[in-house]
Amino acid sequence: MIRVLIVDDHEVVRQGLRFVLDQEDGVEVAGECANGEQALALTRALRPSVMLLDLVMPGMDGLDVLRRLGDDRPAVIVLTSFHEDERILEAIRLGALSYLPKTTAVDRVVEAVRAAAHGGSVLEPRIAGLLVRRMRGERPDPLSVLTPREREVLTALARGRSNVEIARSLSLGRETVKTHVSSILAKLGVTDRTQAAIVGLQQGLVPLDEALLDPDG
Amino acid sequence: MIRVLIVDDHEVVRQGLRFVLDQEDGVEVAGECANGEQALALTRALRPSVMLLDLVMPGMDGLDVLRRLGDDRPAVIVLTSFHEDERILEAIRLGALSYLPKTTAVDRVVEAVRAAAHGGSVLEPRIAGLLVRRMRGERPDPLSVLTPREREVLTALARGRSNVEIARSLSLGRETVKTHVSSILAKLGVTDRTQAAIVGLQQGLVPLDEALLDPDG
DNA sequence: GGGACCCTCCCCCGGCAGAGGGAGGGGAAA
DNA sequence: TTTCCCCTCCCTCTGCCGGGGGAGGGTCCC
Numbered sequence: 001m002i003r004v005l006i007v008d009d010h011e012v013v014r015q016g017l018r019f020v021l022d023q024e025d026g027v028e029v030a031g032e033c034a035n036g037e038q039a040l041a042l043t044r045a046l047r048p049s050v051m052l053l054d055l056v057m058p059g060m061d062g063l064d065v066l067r068r069l070g071d072d073r074p075a076v077i078v079l080t081s082f083h084e085d086e087r088i089l090e091a092i093r094l095g096a097l098s099y100l101p102k103t104t105a106v107d108r109v110v111e112a113v114r115a116a117a118h119g120g121s122v123l124e125p126r127i128a129g130l131l132v133r134r135m136r137g138e139r140p141d142p143l144s145v146l147t148p149r150e151r152e153v154l155t156a157l158a159r160g161r162s163n164v165e166i167a168r169s170l171s172l173g174r175e176t177v178k179t180h181v182s183s184i185l186a187k188l189g190v191t192d193r194t195q196a197a198i199v200g201l202q203q204g205l206v207p208l209d210e211a212l213l214d215p216d217g
Numbered sequence: 218m219i220r221v222l223i224v225d226d227h228e229v230v231r232q233g234l235r236f237v238l239d240q241e242d243g244v245e246v247a248g249e250c251a252n253g254e255q256a257l258a259l260t261r262a263l264r265p266s267v268m269l270l271d272l273v274m275p276g277m278d279g280l281d282v283l284r285r286l287g288d289d290r291p292a293v294i295v296l297t298s299f300h301e302d303e304r305i306l307e308a309i310r311l312g313a314l315s316y317l318p319k320t321t322a323v324d325r326v327v328e329a330v331r332a333a334a335h336g337g338s339v340l341e342p343r344i345a346g347l348l349v350r351r352m353r354g355e356r357p358d359p360l361s362v363l364t365p366r367e368r369e370v371l372t373a374l375a376r377g378r379s380n381v382e383i384a385r386s387l388s389l390g391r392e393t394v395k396t397h398v399s400s401i402l403a404k405l406g407v408t409d410r411t412q413a414a415i416v417g418l419q420q421g422l423v424p425l426d427e428a429l430l431d432p433d434g
Numbered sequence: 435g436g437g438a439c440c441c442t443c444c445c446c447c448g449g450c451a452g453a454g455g456g457a458g459g460g461g462a463a464a
Numbered sequence: 465t466t467t468c469c470c471c472t473c474c475c476t477c478t479g480c481c482g483g484g485g486g487a488g489g490g491t492c493c494c
Binding site: 102124 | 224227232236237248322374375379409411412414415416418
């Protein structure tokens with residue numbers, strides 16, 4: 001009997017998972033909870049064999065839970081709507097067996113639970129590809145091709161600054177900033193500064209909320 | 218009998234909602250689907266009285282669905298994990314009765330469905346507060362000063378498109394787009410298109426993940 | 435020392451961006 | 465009807481943006 005612990009702050013999702021898993025033979029939902037602290041406590045108390053873990057939760061999030069699980073841990077399946085590559089890789093690095101977006105078909109979830117019970121992994125093609133590329137040493141992070149200086153310039157760019165403003169704030173010549181911007185555009189494969197700014201924001205170089213604020217503020 | 222259509226690209230969520238609603242007296246799930254196109258088709262075919270609508274979906278998203286629903290529309294409850302204020306307000310502006318984060322307790326969802334059948338609203342305190350403050354004019358919605366056309370242009374802007382591309386996609390003259398962009402800059406109090414794009418992204422006009430994706434979004 | 439890469443700055447040049455002004459048509463409200 | 469706003473398009477003009485070169489100085493490594 002595979003005993004599953006569901007950790008998700010969305011009650012709807014918990015209900016859905018419980019509903020689906022309860023219909024499966026050889027699988028039972030041992031418990032569920034809505035935050036990281038409870039997840040650790042319930043793991044100790046219930047000793048589930050599999051944990052379905054949401055990454056995005058208030059307070060202690062999924063990555064924190066993965067960090068604090070002891071050696072005698074359940075097989076962890078990360079199930080979240082969060083798509084940032086770095087978080088996916090971090091979760092896998094921290095011992096997650098499977099990583100499934102919440103858009104996954106329920107059959108795949110069941111499949112992942114059964115696989116996890118035997119130490120197996122179920123990965124979405126995109127994430128599998130990510131791992132393969134990473135294994136090959138390729139960089140999924142588009143920003144990793146940038147030099148430190150270029151990253152600085154892109155940061156300013158993502159804040160909505162003009163070349164002259166960037167030049168002033170970095171104590172550079174206007175021409176120098178132009179050079180950096182040009183190579184940033186080439187490296188990121190975009191056509192103008194606005195698109196580059198969007199990439200910078202997507203990669204979290206600047207929190208979206210702070211994008212237009214003053215650098216000091 | 219309240220007939221509900223569930224629109225969500227997450228199968229787990231659909232199952233959860235169906236499970237919960239099927240247990241309620243006087244409520245039945247008329248159908249479910251995973252994208253905006255199907256939502257419109259099923260609305261015509263099934264004539265549900267209530268629609269539970271996810272905002273974030275591939276292809277036509279929830280806001281598009283709201284825009285394209287005819288006058289004879291079901292009561293729409295927006296149920297999503299997306300918290301951007303502007304998208305919330307835009308959804309309400311477009312006729313959504315209730316707006317519930319997916320973290321909502323299932324009882325509240327049921328409550329919202331029953332309320333919606335009578336034209337009532339169930340709002341989270343935070344969102345209610347947002348509406349009240351907005352009503353008081355405390356934090357004027359930066360996008361509310363824009364005309365519909367300008368908002369369309371800003372959306373394209375936030376996707377990183379150039380004036381020519383915007384002109385082509387909206388079937389306009391390049392000059393017209395320039396006019397719109399100029400008034401957008403003036404109204405938003407920013408100096409260039411990149412800053413305008415950032416405002417658009419901050420206000421949730423375009424989900425950050427989709428900002429650089431294909432032309433016909 | 436030579437190579438590779440980074441950072442810095444320079445030139446020319448085409449082109450889009452953005453400011454400013456003008457103008458016609460249409461719809462809604464006074 | 466008049467007025468006002470929105471949408472559409474046109475023109476000029478300034479200037480920044482971005483492409484394509486080139487070039488000197490710095491470090492690090494072979």
